[in-house]
Amino acid sequence: MIAFVVRRLLQSIGVMLAVGLIAxxxxxxxxxxxxxxxxxxxxxxxxxxxxxxxxxxDPFFVQYGRFLVNAVQGDFGISYRHRRPVADLIxxxxxxxxxxxxxxxxxxxxxxxxxxxxxxxxxxxxxxQVFLSVSLVGVxxxxxxxxxxLILVFGVMSQDINAxxxxxxxxxxxxFGRGDTVQLGWWSTGFLTKSGLLALILPSITLALFxxxxxxxxxxxxxxxxxxTDYIKFARARGLTNRAVNFGHALKNTLVPVITITGLxxxxxxxxxxxxxxxxxxxxxxxLFIQAINEVDIPVMASYLMMIGFFFVFxxxxxxxLYYVVDPRLRADKAVSGGHQ
Amino acid sequence: xxxxxxxxxxxxVENLRVEIPGRRxxxxxxxxxxxxxxxxxxxxxVGESGAGKSLTGAAVIGLLEPPCRIAGGQIxxxxxxxxxxxxxxxxxxxxxxxxxxxxDPLTSLNxxxxxxxxxxxxxLTHSDLSEKGARKRALELxxxxxxxxxERRIDQYPHEFSGGMRQRVVIALALCASPRLIIADEPTxxxxxxxxxxxxxxxxxxxxxxxxAVMLVTHDMGVIAETADRVAVMYAGRIVEIGPVADVVLRxxxxxxxxxxxxxxxxxxxxxxxxxxxGAMPRLNAIPAGCAFNPRCPKAFERCRQAxxxxxxxxxTEAACWLYEEAPERSGTDG
Ligand SMILES: Nc1ncnc2c1ncn2[C@@H]1O[C@H](COP(=O)(O)OP(=O)(O)OP(=O)(O)O)[C@@H](O)[C@H]1O
Ligand code: SF4
Ligand SMILES: [Mg+2]
Numbered sequence: 001m002i003a004f005v006v007r008r009l010l011q012s013i014g015v016m017l018a019v020g021l022i023a024x025x026x027x028x029x030x031x032x033x034x035x036x037x038x039x040x041x042x043x044x045x046x047x048x049x050x051x052x053x054x055x056x057x058d059p060f061f062v063q064y065g066r067f068l069v070n071a072v073q074g075d076f077g078i079s080y081r082h083r084r085p086v087a088d089l090i091x092x093x094x095x096x097x098x099x100x101x102x103x104x105x106x107x108x109x110x111x112x113x114x115x116x117x118x119x120x121x122x123x124x125x126x127x128x129q130v131f132l133s134v135s136l137v138g139v140x141x142x143x144x145x146x147x148x149x150l151i152l153v154f155g156v157m158s159q160d161i162n163a164x165x166x167x168x169x170x171x172x173x174x175x176f177g178r179g180d181t182v183q184l185g186w187w188s189t190g191f192l193t194k195s196g197l198l199a200l201i202l203p204s205i206t207l208a209l210f211x212x213x214x215x216x217x218x219x220x221x222x223x224x225x226x227x228x229t230d231y232i233k234f235a236r237a238r239g240l241t242n243r244a245v246n247f248g249h250a251l252k253n254t255l256v257p258v259i260t261i262t263g264l265x266x267x268x269x270x271x272x273x274x275x276x277x278x279x280x281x282x283x284x285x286x287x288l289f290i291q292a293i294n295e296v297d298i299p300v301m302a303s304y305l306m307m308i309g310f311f312f313v314f315x316x317x318x319x320x321x322l323y324y325v326v327d328p329r330l331r332a333d334k335a336v337s338g339g340h341q
Numbered sequence: 342x343x344x345x346x347x348x349x350x351x352x353x354v355e356n357l358r359v360e361i362p363g364r365r366x367x368x369x370x371x372x373x374x375x376x377x378x379x380x381x382x383x384x385x386x387v388g389e390s391g392a393g394k395s396l397t398g399a400a401v402i403g404l405l406e407p408p409c410r411i412a413g414g415q416i417x418x419x420x421x422x423x424x425x426x427x428x429x430x431x432x433x434x435x436x437x438x439x440x441x442x443x444x445d446p447l448t449s450l451n452x453x454x455x456x457x458x459x460x461x462x463x464x465l466t467h468s469d470l471s472e473k474g475a476r477k478r479a480l481e482l483x484x485x486x487x488x489x490x491x492e493r494r495i496d497q498y499p500h501e502f503s504g505g506m507r508q509r510v511v512i513a514l515a516l517c518a519s520p521r522l523i524i525a526d527e528p529t530x531x532x533x534x535x536x537x538x539x540x541x542x543x544x545x546x547x548x549x550x551x552x553x554a555v556m557l558v559t560h561d562m563g564v565i566a567e568t569a570d571r572v573a574v575m576y577a578g579r580i581v582e583i584g585p586v587a588d589v590v591l592r593x594x595x596x597x598x599x600x601x602x603x604x605x606x607x608x609x610x611x612x613x614x615x616x617x618x619x620g621a622m623p624r625l626n627a628i629p630a631g632c633a634f635n636p637r638c639p640k641a642f643e644r645c646r647q648a649x650x651x652x653x654x655x656x657x658t659e660a661a662c663w664l665y666e667e668a669p670e671r672s673g674t675d676g
Contacts, residue, residue: 230448237404237443238463238514239436242428248462249451328498329452 001324001331008320012313017068019309023302024067028060030298037080071306077299081292086303089288094307095187096178097277097284101270103200104207108269109262112212116219121246123224131216138213143272147206147279151175154202174199176281203280207273211265218261222254229253255326263319267312349420350377351554352401352522356414357424359396359405359578361625368625370396370409372578375652378522383545383555385569385586387562387601389622392575394558398524400424401556402439403431418522437467440520440553442544444527446508450499456483456510457495460517467518482513486543505536512544519551526558537561541568562602566590574598577622577633584658594660596638632663640664 034047034056042050051057055066070076076086115135119128138146153161155175162168179195181188190196226232227250235245274286281287285304292300323330359371371393378384386394399405401416403423416424423434435441443449451459460479464470470478476495483491486509499507508528515523528544529537545568548555557569565572566586573583574597582595593599600618620637623629629636635645644663652659653666 230443230445231451233404234441234443234449234511234514235451236432237402237435237441238466238517239432239434240463240466241432244462244466249454252453253451327453328455329500 004324005321008317012317015313016306016309019306019313020068020071021064023305023309024064026298026302026305027067030296030301071303076303076306079292079297079300081295081297081300086299089300090285090303090307091186092188093283093285093288095181095189096282097270097273097286099190100200100203100207100276100282100284101266101273103204104211104269104273105262105266107204107208108211108215108265111208112215113219113258115212116216117223117246117251119216120220120223120227135213135216138209139217141209143206143210143275144279146209147203147276150202150206151279173202175202178283203276203282206279207269207276211269214265215258215262219254219258222257223250226250226253252326256323259319259322259326263315263322267308267315270311271308350379351382351419352378352556353417353420354397354401354414355417357397357400357411357416358413359393359400359409360412361409363408365626369412370578370625371400373414374575374578374580375414376573376580376583378554378556380521381549381552381554382571383548383557383569385565385572386556386558386575387560387565387572388575390560391622391625393578394575395526397575398441398526398556398558402435402441402524404435404441436463436515436520437518438520438522440515440518440523442508442511442515442523442525442528445531446504446511447531449511450507450514452499455496455498456502460495460510460514463514463517478517479513482517483510486510486513486516486547488513504532505540508532508540509543512540512547516547516551516553520553522554522556523548524556524558527560528557529564530560537564562590574601577628578625579633579661580652581634581662582658582660583652584660588657592656592658594655594658594665595634595662596640596664597634598660632661 034051034054038047038050055063058066074087076090078084079086079089082089115131119125119131122128154170154173158170158172161170174195177199178190179197179199180193181190181196182192190200232245232250235249240249273282273284274289276282277284277286278290285307288300289304291297292304354377355375356373357371357375358369358373361368361370374393374397376384386397388394396405396409399409400411403426405411411424414424415422418434418438423431426434450456454462457476457479460482461472461475464475464478465472468475480491480495483495488494488506488509494502499510502510512528523544525544529540532540541564544555544557547553557564559565569586571584572586572589573580574589574595575581576597582589582593582598589598590602593602597618618637623633623636629646630649631647632638632641632645632650635641638645642663648663650661650663650666652661655665
């Protein structure tokens, strides 16, 4: 167990080093950093002096090492555009993205898993067919389109629709920004105000829809698979109740793949939130990143890459540890009791 | 269900028919078979792969998987009809009154739970023992099926047991609620040859101790000869011969049974089973007219290709073969 954790940690560090390398390369290969920093009227001498002061003439790996050492200490340099430490910019933006991603992930899991179980158990049921058809929409419509459609219905058209039908059918929901936030230390949360919560609804649905349908389809196919196994047949042959068989035995066996995919999906939720953030002008990291791309703000781009890489690596680590909790076969470090297999 | 004092057999299967609806028409996998198993009796069921043995067993315990379905006949357990019971009623019979042992012990146990948890769960489902009482019972069962160091093993996971040990656990699970009938579908086929005999002996002893009858499906004529009281021989979805084990093994009436018995390996000799019969059993969608065995039967004659023989009593056994037909002609044959 310990050996496993240590091995996975080392691998994670390796991955982060690689991500760091890519992020760092941005500085050198996407335009000239000095050009990005100075004005047009700076002389060549001044440029050279700045170059030396920033250590840009040092060998590549020395610079890379310095970048890493700084990054580990939370120093990602100064944004070209905002003229403020990138670390500060990110700390401001991270809560917005994480809160949105968290709600989206909760929605995706808590709706996706039950729907998957239901459609797996009632394969031919009418409701299952409805779920499956709807999920096809979720998988095939691009996120930004879903976002725009939601804005159209719940933002732009809701009053007209309500007027037309004569009662309050479609609620009017915020389609822009985070609403009011409350500061808890450095973390700004939208969970504690009404407008903050309302503002979460449309973006989180938009962000969750794709993952939700993916999780539903995954759980469904895993359930179908597991329900065919001998141990499920044997559980039924022993007269266990349907509930015990379906949830105690079948669902638990679908968990390993579901945890994997869900973990990876959580990473993509955070990464892909940039589209949703753009559509809803959600003041998160994604929006910051898009702006940074437009303005070739390399330090911000590099740190964003590092952050996303870090989230992925971290989630993967957690997923691997969860396997351990779920599946006893992985827990057996040493082969016990000379059996086969 | 209480034991009836009558001399009705424990299980009666009457004219059972199992169909598999498919895109290219409906296949009849078990075609009008009837047999009975008495209290405490061991019925061996033999026949080539695809003869319908497993489907018959699954039909009895109500676990046919769609699209397979019972299309006719009835199944009586303790003189009560069970083939048309609603799911919940049937569930209460499974495990409690009719148990089942599957072929592959490696896949029969849920890998995520300890064997103790799987045992206690089953015990608690069928009794009102306390959690603690159930665990005690589970421990006793493990000891009874010969798991060494059961106190330690009870908290281990299936993957920590060898194949033979797992099959012992499976047997313990099947016996948990002391069912009166056990359907054992090739319980040793997946095991090492060296432990097959142990498992069969164990199964036989336990069923005798618990007074359980057994429907023992196997390919192994040796096992049948040693274990069964009566034997049913299946071919292409039908029973072609059924009778006391000594008569069927030593004085086989049906040419197919004769072929099967000729393939019993002698001690010390390793003979492929069924080598005596040329050809293969017909597929379900191409069962020949008349006697289904006629293309392979060394004794086939004209009539065998025209009409299908029904089971007829031939001294101690019953066989479905025109060789033993005393009535000259039959009307309304279906072939
Ligand atoms: N779900 C299914 N769909 C289609 N055909 C099936 C299905 N289950 C069984 N069959 C067919 O029914 C026939 C009888 O199957 P069954 O499993 O009862 O055979 P068996 O006598 O147990 O054979 P074996 O010795 O190989 O276990 C076979 O021809 C098989 O192909
Ligand atoms: S009925 Fe004819 S073909 Fe069938 S087993 Fe008897 S002799 Fe052979
Ligand atoms: Mg079978």
